[in-house]
Structure formats: structure tokens, C-alpha cells
Amino acid sequence: MKMIKGIYLVIILILIGCQAEEKKEIVTQKEEVSEMKTTPFKYWTWITANPEKSEQEYTIEFKKYKNNGIDAVLINTFADPIVLEKLTKLAVNEDLEVHAWMFTMNRPDDKVALQHPDWYMVSRSGKSCFDDRPYVDYYQWLSPSHPEARQHVWDLVEGLAKVKDVASVHLDYIRYPDIYLPIGLLPKYNLVQNEELPDFDFDYSQASVQKFKRLYGKDIQKAEVPAIDIEWKQFRLNEIKEVVDGAYDIAHKHGKKLTAAVFPYPEMADHMVRQRWDKWNVDEVLPMIYYNFYNETVDWVGFATRQGVEDLKGKNTKLHTGIYLPPMSAKDVAVAIELAKNNGAAGVSFFDGENITDEQFEAIKSAKNK
Incomplete structure (x- = not known):
């Protein structure tokens, strides 16, 4: 009997040890995720x-950003982890x-993706983004309802997430x-959009239509x-x-971490592009508050x-205000930064780095040094 009790005691101690290791691993992972730098205003x-x-040109460019008050760079490498690794080091x-x-x-x-025409979104008028794209030729939208298209996107995320020293994977065009x-x-497009027009209403691909019918019992094509x-x-909001x-x-x-470029605020994003980003699991969002696109003022x-x-x-989720710089004076840049700060943003992001003028850089640096 004593031997049996001893065996039980050993087993219990082993199980407790395993649980402790699992908890330690979870805590360590959370600590690693939270290592992204924090600044008073990024x-x-x-x-x-x-x-x-x-590489020398990039080093000069990165030095310029740092010397002018920039803390973080969001680098589009066309989802290539090899290029990302090289630029991240620099x-x-x-x-x-x-x-x-x-x-x-x-x-x-x-x-x-181009090897799979069925992966692409389809408009209500029956046009597939595979070969008939809305607005501009580079609009080639994958359906979030197609399981293989979705997995392809996740595979790309994973490739970027594995790169050493990257702080986050940043999702753009994460919408319809x-x-x-x-x-x-x-x-610019000679359009009037007073209602949801068939050519711009997506996704009526078979993957999406069939999934909706399976979940809700309705054929949306007959609506x-x-x-x-x-x-x-x-x-569609849920699919994204x-x-x-x-x-x-x-x-x-x-x-x-996971960050994302999104439309100005959730209700607006919901209305314009089927994107309800306040419902997402995401660490930080960078809403593109490009006021001139909406005929607004600063x-x-x-x-x-x-x-x-x-x-x-x-x-x-933290919010960092996205600002479109090309039409802005240095004075308006300074005003926009102050407005973002005063209204609760954790930082500001500028589109795009290569086109920031010396006067705009001076406004950014001055705002940071206040």
C-alpha cells in the first residue's frame, strides 16, 4: 500500500510540474508579444x-526617419519574408x-492566387476580380469565404510573423x-454612388453564396x-x-502583435467597405483619416x-491616426498631430515616408520635441 501511495505521489508531482511548465510557456509567450516598444506618442x-x-541607401533613409522623429516603419515587401528580414535588420x-x-x-x-480563379470575389453584376476589376486594375480581391484563399492569406501572415525583430504583422486592404x-x-471615376451599385457590391462568389446559404438558409442571389x-x-462583416x-x-x-490599416472610424468603415474593426481581435489600428479624400478640412x-x-x-486596442501628407502644408501637419493627440490617439502615421518634405519633417520633429 505504501508503494502504491508513493507511486501516486510521484504521478501527482509530475502532473503539477507539467502544468507549471505550461503556465510558464504561456506567460513567456505573452511577455514576448508585449515587448513592442511603447512611447508616449508614437x-x-x-x-x-x-x-x-x-542597403546603403536604405540605411541613409532609415537614419533620416529616426533623426526627424519617426519611431516605426511599416514596410511593404509584397509579403516577401526574405526582403523583410533584410530591411528589418537595417x-x-x-x-x-x-x-x-x-x-x-x-x-x-x-x-x-492567380492559379485559382475561384478564389476571387465576384460582384452582384457577376464580374470576378480575377479578370474584371472595380475602379483600378490592381483591385484583385480574394474571397474571405473561400477556405483555400483564406488559408493562403494566413500562410502569408505566418511567413512575415516568423521574421526576427518584426514588431507586428500589419494588415492592409482587410475588407471588401x-x-x-x-x-x-x-x-475621378465619373461616378455617382447614391445606392449600392451592382458593379461595386461584392461578394457573390460561389464560396460566399453557398456558405451564406448553409448558415442562414437563404439564397442571396434570389433576394x-x-x-x-x-x-x-x-x-460579410463576420467573414472579414x-x-x-x-x-x-x-x-x-x-x-x-497584429496591427491594421483601416477606414476612418468603425461606423463609416462598416458602411463603405464592410469593415467593423472595433469588433476585431487586433492590437493596434491605424485608421486612414485622409480628410481631403472626403472633402473635409484638417x-x-x-x-x-x-x-x-x-x-x-x-x-x-490602441489607435494611431493615419495622415495623408501630400496635399498638406507643414502648418496643417502640426495641427493634425495636435488634433490626434488631443482626441486620444496613441500616435500618428504618415503616408508615405519617401514623399515627406523637409518642411513636413520639421513639423513632425517640432511636435515630438514639445
Whole structure:
């Protein structure tokens, strides 16, 4: 009997030890994820990798960002982890935080995806993004409802998340194509969008239609006015959320955070591009508060920032205001930064790094030194 009790005691001690190791592993992973730098107010910029640039040229560029107040760079390497690894080393050497910026549902010229025409979104008018694209030729949108297309996106996320010293995987175009363009862009396309037009209402691909029918028992293709079917709208919001939540799990598995470029605030994003980002599992969002796209003035930066911050109350998601610099004076840049700060943003991001003028850099640096 004593021997049996002894064996039980050994087994119990082993189980307790295993549980302790599991808890330690979970805590360690959480600690690794939380290592992303925190600053009182972070300054970011988006940039795109250029294969023609030398390492020396990149080092000069990264030094310039750092010397002018930039803390973090979001680098689009077209989801290439090898290029990302090379540029990350150079940026980290200049004390910049690196985020792996990737096109998510919109995958222009994706060689893997282009082998699968059924992966692409389809408009209500029956046009597939595979060969008939809305607005611009680089709009090649994958369906979040197609399991293989979704897995392809997650595989790309994982490849970027494995790169050493990357702080986050940054999802862009994590939505449906624009059902409504920003009002300031409509003249460019000679469009009037007073309702959901068939050519810009997606996703009527077979993968999406069949999944919706399986879940809700309805064939959306037979609906007289799909725009008023609330379940159909919610289904598409949920499809994007599932892609994001899956990416979040992958990024965190590798000790990285998940960040995303999103439309100005959740209600607006919901209306324009089927994107309800306040419902996502995501660490940080960078809403693109490009006020000139909406025929607004710079004060709109404060309004849209505050709206997003309010919608995120109770969540651990931080908001960093995205600013489109090309049309802005240095004075307006300074005003936009102050508006973002005063309305609860954790930072600001500028599009894009290569085109920031010396005067704009001076405004950024001055704002940071206040």
C-alpha cells in the first residue's frame, strides 16, 4: 500500500510540474508579444520596398526617419519574408521599430492566387476580380469565404510573423472593395454612388453564396434587394473578422502583435467597405483619416480620431491616426498631430515616408520635441 501511495505521489508531482511548465510557456509567450516598444506618442510611416535601392541607401533613409522623429516603419515587401528580414535588420540598426505591412484581401499580381480563379470575389453584376476589376486594375480581391484563399492569406501572415525583430504583422486592404468611394474621389471615376451599385457590391462568389446559404438558409442571389438584408451584411462583416482573428492568433503564436490599416472610424468603415474593426481581435489600428479624400478640412482629423477612440473603449486596442501628407502644408501637419493627440490617439502615421518634405519633417520633429 505504501508503494502504491508513493507511486501516486510521484504521478501527482509530475502532473503539477507539467502544468507549471505550461503556465510558464504561456506567460513567456505573452511577455514576448508585449515587448513592442511603447512611447508616449508614437510616430510611424508607411514605406514600400524597392529592389533597386542598395542597403546603403536604405540605411541613409532609415537614419533620416529616426533623426526627424519617426519611431516605426511599416514596410511593404509584397509579403516577401526574405526582403523583410533584410530591411528589418537595417531599420532596427537605426533604432526603428519594424512592422510587416501586407496587402491582405486585395492581392494584386499574387502568383499563387492567380492559379485559382475561384478564389476571387465576384460582384452582384457577376464580374470576378480575377479578370474584371472595380475602379483600378490592381483591385484583385480574394474571397474571405473561400477556405483555400483564406488559408493562403494566413500562410502569408505566418511567413512575415516568423521574421526576427518584426514588431507586428500589419494588415492592409482587410475588407471588401469599396461599395462607396470617398466623396472626394468620385469625380475621378465619373461616378455617382447614391445606392449600392451592382458593379461595386461584392461578394457573390460561389464560396460566399453557398456558405451564406448553409448558415442562414437563404439564397442571396434570389433576394430582390440584397442591400436591405441585414444578415447578408453581417455575414460579410463576420467573414472579414474571422480572417483578422485567425491572423491575430498566428501573429501572437510567433510573439508578434497584429496591427491594421483601416477606414476612418468603425461606423463609416462598416458602411463603405464592410469593415467593423472595433469588433476585431487586433492590437493596434491605424485608421486612414485622409480628410481631403472626403472633402473635409484638417479639423476632421480630431473628430474621426475621437470617434474611433470612443468605439474602442473597453478594448485593449490602441489607435494611431493615419495622415495623408501630400496635399498638406507643414502648418496643417502640426495641427493634425495636435488634433490626434488631443482626441486620444496613441500616435500618428504618415503616408508615405519617401514623399515627406523637409518642411513636413520639421513639423513632425517640432511636435515630438514639445
